[in-house]
Amino acid sequence: MxxxxxxxxxxxxxxxxxxxxxxxxxxxxxxxxxxxxxxxxxxxxxxxxxxxxxxxxxxxxxxxxxxxxxxxxxxxTKDQAVLRELLLVKVEADAKVRSEIMQICDIFRAKIVNVATHEVIIELTGDEGKVAAFLGLIEPFKVTELARTGQLALTR
Known part of the structure:
Protein backbone atom coordinates (compact mmCIF):
# COMPACT_ATOMS: atom_id res chain seq x y z
CA MET A 1 0.00 0.00 0.00
CA THR A 77 -4.84 9.60 3.93
CA LYS A 78 -6.58 11.03 0.87
CA ASP A 79 -9.38 12.48 3.05
CA GLN A 80 -7.02 14.40 5.29
CA ALA A 81 -4.74 16.13 2.83
CA VAL A 82 -4.35 18.08 -0.35
CA LEU A 83 -1.82 16.19 -2.50
CA ARG A 84 -0.16 17.82 -5.50
CA GLU A 85 2.72 17.17 -7.86
CA LEU A 86 4.62 19.47 -10.22
CA LEU A 87 5.64 18.29 -13.69
CA LEU A 88 7.94 19.97 -16.19
CA VAL A 89 8.05 18.28 -19.58
CA LYS A 90 9.91 19.19 -22.77
CA VAL A 91 8.05 18.10 -25.90
CA GLU A 92 8.98 18.27 -29.58
CA ALA A 93 6.56 20.76 -31.13
CA ASP A 94 7.01 22.12 -34.62
CA ALA A 95 4.47 24.51 -36.12
CA LYS A 96 2.22 21.64 -37.33
CA VAL A 97 1.49 20.16 -33.89
CA ARG A 98 1.94 23.16 -31.61
CA SER A 99 -1.76 24.11 -31.66
CA GLU A 100 -2.78 20.56 -30.74
CA ILE A 101 -0.36 20.58 -27.80
CA MET A 102 -1.77 23.95 -26.71
CA GLN A 103 -5.31 22.50 -26.72
CA ILE A 104 -4.22 19.62 -24.48
CA CYS A 105 -2.54 22.14 -22.16
CA ASP A 106 -5.76 24.20 -21.99
CA ILE A 107 -7.81 21.13 -21.05
CA PHE A 108 -5.45 20.29 -18.18
CA ARG A 109 -4.77 23.93 -17.20
CA ALA A 110 -1.10 23.40 -17.93
CA LYS A 111 1.17 26.32 -18.83
CA ILE A 112 3.64 26.52 -21.66
CA VAL A 113 6.58 28.16 -19.91
CA ASN A 114 9.10 28.13 -22.77
CA VAL A 115 8.74 28.06 -26.54
CA ALA A 116 11.61 27.28 -28.92
CA THR A 117 11.63 26.62 -32.65
CA HIS A 118 11.09 22.87 -32.37
CA GLU A 119 10.05 22.26 -28.76
CA VAL A 120 8.05 23.59 -25.81
CA ILE A 121 8.39 23.20 -22.07
CA ILE A 122 5.13 22.64 -20.23
CA GLU A 123 4.39 23.06 -16.52
CA LEU A 124 1.54 21.13 -14.90
CA THR A 125 0.41 20.94 -11.29
CA GLY A 126 -2.14 18.43 -10.06
CA ASP A 127 -2.80 15.15 -8.36
CA GLU A 128 -1.22 11.91 -9.52
CA GLY A 129 -4.15 10.98 -11.77
CA LYS A 130 -4.12 14.32 -13.58
CA VAL A 131 -0.37 14.10 -14.18
CA ALA A 132 -0.66 10.53 -15.49
CA ALA A 133 -3.56 11.42 -17.81
CA PHE A 134 -1.68 14.44 -19.17
CA LEU A 135 1.45 12.38 -19.83
CA GLY A 136 -0.66 9.77 -21.62
CA LEU A 137 -2.01 12.39 -24.03
CA ILE A 138 1.28 14.22 -24.56
CA GLU A 139 3.42 11.10 -25.08
CA PRO A 140 2.70 10.77 -28.84
CA PHE A 141 4.37 14.15 -29.41
CA LYS A 142 7.77 12.78 -28.32
CA VAL A 143 8.76 13.79 -24.82
CA THR A 144 12.47 14.67 -24.88
CA GLU A 145 12.92 15.50 -21.19
CA LEU A 146 10.82 15.23 -18.05
CA ALA A 147 11.11 16.24 -14.38
CA ARG A 148 8.60 15.57 -11.58
CA THR A 149 8.59 16.66 -7.97
CA GLY A 150 6.70 13.72 -6.56
CA GLN A 151 3.85 14.45 -4.17
CA LEU A 152 3.65 17.33 -1.76
CA ALA A 153 0.96 17.32 0.92
CA LEU A 154 -0.66 19.54 3.53
CA THR A 155 -3.53 18.75 5.87
CA ARG A 156 -6.89 20.25 5.05
Missing part, protein backbone atom coordinates in the same frame (compact mmCIF):
# COMPACT_ATOMS: atom_id res chain seq x y z
CA UNK A 2 1.19 3.55 -0.76
CA UNK A 3 1.55 6.02 2.07
CA UNK A 4 2.30 9.74 2.13
CA UNK A 5 4.19 10.88 5.22
CA UNK A 6 5.04 14.45 6.17
CA UNK A 7 7.94 14.97 8.57
CA UNK A 8 8.56 18.43 9.99
CA UNK A 9 12.21 18.63 11.01
CA UNK A 10 14.75 21.12 12.23
CA UNK A 11 16.67 22.52 9.27
CA UNK A 12 20.05 21.00 10.20
CA UNK A 13 22.79 19.02 8.52
CA UNK A 14 22.23 15.22 8.34
CA UNK A 15 18.52 15.15 9.23
CA UNK A 16 17.43 14.02 5.76
CA UNK A 17 19.97 11.19 5.77
CA UNK A 18 18.68 9.93 9.13
CA UNK A 19 15.03 10.07 8.03
CA UNK A 20 15.64 8.36 4.65
CA UNK A 21 17.93 5.81 6.30
CA UNK A 22 15.26 4.94 8.84
CA UNK A 23 12.79 4.12 6.05
CA UNK A 24 15.26 2.09 4.02
CA UNK A 25 16.39 0.26 7.14
CA UNK A 26 12.79 -0.85 7.69
CA UNK A 27 12.50 -2.18 4.12
CA UNK A 28 10.35 0.59 2.63
CA UNK A 29 10.84 1.58 -0.98
CA UNK A 30 10.67 5.38 -1.28
CA UNK A 31 8.67 6.37 -4.39
CA UNK A 32 9.25 10.10 -4.00
CA UNK A 33 11.01 12.39 -1.58
CA UNK A 34 10.68 16.17 -1.31
CA UNK A 35 12.49 18.45 1.10
CA UNK A 36 12.22 22.22 1.40
CA UNK A 37 12.30 24.89 4.08
CA UNK A 38 8.96 26.04 5.50
CA UNK A 39 7.84 29.59 6.24
CA UNK A 40 10.06 29.29 9.34
CA UNK A 41 13.67 29.09 8.12
CA UNK A 42 14.57 26.92 11.13
CA UNK A 43 12.25 24.12 9.93
CA UNK A 44 12.01 21.97 6.79
CA UNK A 45 9.24 19.68 5.62
CA UNK A 46 10.12 16.25 4.25
CA UNK A 47 7.32 14.65 2.23
CA UNK A 48 7.83 10.95 1.56
CA UNK A 49 5.68 8.66 -0.59
CA UNK A 50 6.48 5.03 0.07
CA UNK A 51 5.16 1.51 -0.23
CA UNK A 52 4.74 -0.83 2.71
CA UNK A 53 2.20 -2.54 4.93
CA UNK A 54 0.31 -0.70 7.68
CA UNK A 55 1.93 -2.44 10.65
CA UNK A 56 5.45 -1.72 9.41
CA UNK A 57 4.46 1.85 8.73
CA UNK A 58 3.15 2.33 12.28
CA UNK A 59 6.46 1.10 13.67
CA UNK A 60 8.40 3.36 11.29
CA UNK A 61 6.37 6.42 12.36
CA UNK A 62 7.06 5.65 16.02
CA UNK A 63 10.77 5.41 15.22
CA UNK A 64 10.65 8.67 13.26
CA UNK A 65 9.14 10.49 16.23
CA UNK A 66 12.10 9.36 18.34
CA UNK A 67 14.72 10.75 15.95
CA UNK A 68 16.64 13.83 17.00
CA UNK A 69 15.54 16.98 15.14
CA UNK A 70 12.09 15.58 14.21
CA UNK A 71 9.37 18.00 15.31
CA UNK A 72 6.20 16.39 13.92
CA UNK A 73 5.20 13.35 11.84
CA UNK A 74 1.90 13.08 9.93
CA UNK A 75 0.59 10.09 7.98
CA UNK A 76 -1.87 11.38 5.37
Missing amino acids: RHTISVLVENKFGVLARVAGMFSGRGFNIDSLNVAPTHDAALSRITVVLKGDDSSLDLAIKQLRKLINVVEVTDF
Whole structure:
Protein backbone atom coordinates (compact mmCIF):
# COMPACT_ATOMS: atom_id res chain seq x y z
CA MET A 1 0.00 0.00 0.00
CA ARG A 2 1.19 3.55 -0.76
CA HIS A 3 1.55 6.02 2.07
CA THR A 4 2.30 9.74 2.13
CA ILE A 5 4.19 10.88 5.22
CA SER A 6 5.04 14.45 6.17
CA VAL A 7 7.94 14.97 8.57
CA LEU A 8 8.56 18.43 9.99
CA VAL A 9 12.21 18.63 11.01
CA GLU A 10 14.75 21.12 12.23
CA ASN A 11 16.67 22.52 9.27
CA LYS A 12 20.05 21.00 10.20
CA PHE A 13 22.79 19.02 8.52
CA GLY A 14 22.23 15.22 8.34
CA VAL A 15 18.52 15.15 9.23
CA LEU A 16 17.43 14.02 5.76
CA ALA A 17 19.97 11.19 5.77
CA ARG A 18 18.68 9.93 9.13
CA VAL A 19 15.03 10.07 8.03
CA ALA A 20 15.64 8.36 4.65
CA GLY A 21 17.93 5.81 6.30
CA MET A 22 15.26 4.94 8.84
CA PHE A 23 12.79 4.12 6.05
CA SER A 24 15.26 2.09 4.02
CA GLY A 25 16.39 0.26 7.14
CA ARG A 26 12.79 -0.85 7.69
CA GLY A 27 12.50 -2.18 4.12
CA PHE A 28 10.35 0.59 2.63
CA ASN A 29 10.84 1.58 -0.98
CA ILE A 30 10.67 5.38 -1.28
CA ASP A 31 8.67 6.37 -4.39
CA SER A 32 9.25 10.10 -4.00
CA LEU A 33 11.01 12.39 -1.58
CA ASN A 34 10.68 16.17 -1.31
CA VAL A 35 12.49 18.45 1.10
CA ALA A 36 12.22 22.22 1.40
CA PRO A 37 12.30 24.89 4.08
CA THR A 38 8.96 26.04 5.50
CA HIS A 39 7.84 29.59 6.24
CA ASP A 40 10.06 29.29 9.34
CA ALA A 41 13.67 29.09 8.12
CA ALA A 42 14.57 26.92 11.13
CA LEU A 43 12.25 24.12 9.93
CA SER A 44 12.01 21.97 6.79
CA ARG A 45 9.24 19.68 5.62
CA ILE A 46 10.12 16.25 4.25
CA THR A 47 7.32 14.65 2.23
CA VAL A 48 7.83 10.95 1.56
CA VAL A 49 5.68 8.66 -0.59
CA LEU A 50 6.48 5.03 0.07
CA LYS A 51 5.16 1.51 -0.23
CA GLY A 52 4.74 -0.83 2.71
CA ASP A 53 2.20 -2.54 4.93
CA ASP A 54 0.31 -0.70 7.68
CA SER A 55 1.93 -2.44 10.65
CA SER A 56 5.45 -1.72 9.41
CA LEU A 57 4.46 1.85 8.73
CA ASP A 58 3.15 2.33 12.28
CA LEU A 59 6.46 1.10 13.67
CA ALA A 60 8.40 3.36 11.29
CA ILE A 61 6.37 6.42 12.36
CA LYS A 62 7.06 5.65 16.02
CA GLN A 63 10.77 5.41 15.22
CA LEU A 64 10.65 8.67 13.26
CA ARG A 65 9.14 10.49 16.23
CA LYS A 66 12.10 9.36 18.34
CA LEU A 67 14.72 10.75 15.95
CA ILE A 68 16.64 13.83 17.00
CA ASN A 69 15.54 16.98 15.14
CA VAL A 70 12.09 15.58 14.21
CA VAL A 71 9.37 18.00 15.31
CA GLU A 72 6.20 16.39 13.92
CA VAL A 73 5.20 13.35 11.84
CA THR A 74 1.90 13.08 9.93
CA ASP A 75 0.59 10.09 7.98
CA PHE A 76 -1.87 11.38 5.37
CA THR A 77 -4.84 9.60 3.93
CA LYS A 78 -6.58 11.03 0.87
CA ASP A 79 -9.38 12.48 3.05
CA GLN A 80 -7.02 14.40 5.29
CA ALA A 81 -4.74 16.13 2.83
CA VAL A 82 -4.35 18.08 -0.35
CA LEU A 83 -1.82 16.19 -2.50
CA ARG A 84 -0.16 17.82 -5.50
CA GLU A 85 2.72 17.17 -7.86
CA LEU A 86 4.62 19.47 -10.22
CA LEU A 87 5.64 18.29 -13.69
CA LEU A 88 7.94 19.97 -16.19
CA VAL A 89 8.05 18.28 -19.58
CA LYS A 90 9.91 19.19 -22.77
CA VAL A 91 8.05 18.10 -25.90
CA GLU A 92 8.98 18.27 -29.58
CA ALA A 93 6.56 20.76 -31.13
CA ASP A 94 7.01 22.12 -34.62
CA ALA A 95 4.47 24.51 -36.12
CA LYS A 96 2.22 21.64 -37.33
CA VAL A 97 1.49 20.16 -33.89
CA ARG A 98 1.94 23.16 -31.61
CA SER A 99 -1.76 24.11 -31.66
CA GLU A 100 -2.78 20.56 -30.74
CA ILE A 101 -0.36 20.58 -27.80
CA MET A 102 -1.77 23.95 -26.71
CA GLN A 103 -5.31 22.50 -26.72
CA ILE A 104 -4.22 19.62 -24.48
CA CYS A 105 -2.54 22.14 -22.16
CA ASP A 106 -5.76 24.20 -21.99
CA ILE A 107 -7.81 21.13 -21.05
CA PHE A 108 -5.45 20.29 -18.18
CA ARG A 109 -4.77 23.93 -17.20
CA ALA A 110 -1.10 23.40 -17.93
CA LYS A 111 1.17 26.32 -18.83
CA ILE A 112 3.64 26.52 -21.66
CA VAL A 113 6.58 28.16 -19.91
CA ASN A 114 9.10 28.13 -22.77
CA VAL A 115 8.74 28.06 -26.54
CA ALA A 116 11.61 27.28 -28.92
CA THR A 117 11.63 26.62 -32.65
CA HIS A 118 11.09 22.87 -32.37
CA GLU A 119 10.05 22.26 -28.76
CA VAL A 120 8.05 23.59 -25.81
CA ILE A 121 8.39 23.20 -22.07
CA ILE A 122 5.13 22.64 -20.23
CA GLU A 123 4.39 23.06 -16.52
CA LEU A 124 1.54 21.13 -14.90
CA THR A 125 0.41 20.94 -11.29
CA GLY A 126 -2.14 18.43 -10.06
CA ASP A 127 -2.80 15.15 -8.36
CA GLU A 128 -1.22 11.91 -9.52
CA GLY A 129 -4.15 10.98 -11.77
CA LYS A 130 -4.12 14.32 -13.58
CA VAL A 131 -0.37 14.10 -14.18
CA ALA A 132 -0.66 10.53 -15.49
CA ALA A 133 -3.56 11.42 -17.81
CA PHE A 134 -1.68 14.44 -19.17
CA LEU A 135 1.45 12.38 -19.83
CA GLY A 136 -0.66 9.77 -21.62
CA LEU A 137 -2.01 12.39 -24.03
CA ILE A 138 1.28 14.22 -24.56
CA GLU A 139 3.42 11.10 -25.08
CA PRO A 140 2.70 10.77 -28.84
CA PHE A 141 4.37 14.15 -29.41
CA LYS A 142 7.77 12.78 -28.32
CA VAL A 143 8.76 13.79 -24.82
CA THR A 144 12.47 14.67 -24.88
CA GLU A 145 12.92 15.50 -21.19
CA LEU A 146 10.82 15.23 -18.05
CA ALA A 147 11.11 16.24 -14.38
CA ARG A 148 8.60 15.57 -11.58
CA THR A 149 8.59 16.66 -7.97
CA GLY A 150 6.70 13.72 -6.56
CA GLN A 151 3.85 14.45 -4.17
CA LEU A 152 3.65 17.33 -1.76
CA ALA A 153 0.96 17.32 0.92
CA LEU A 154 -0.66 19.54 3.53
CA THR A 155 -3.53 18.75 5.87
CA ARG A 156 -6.89 20.25 5.05
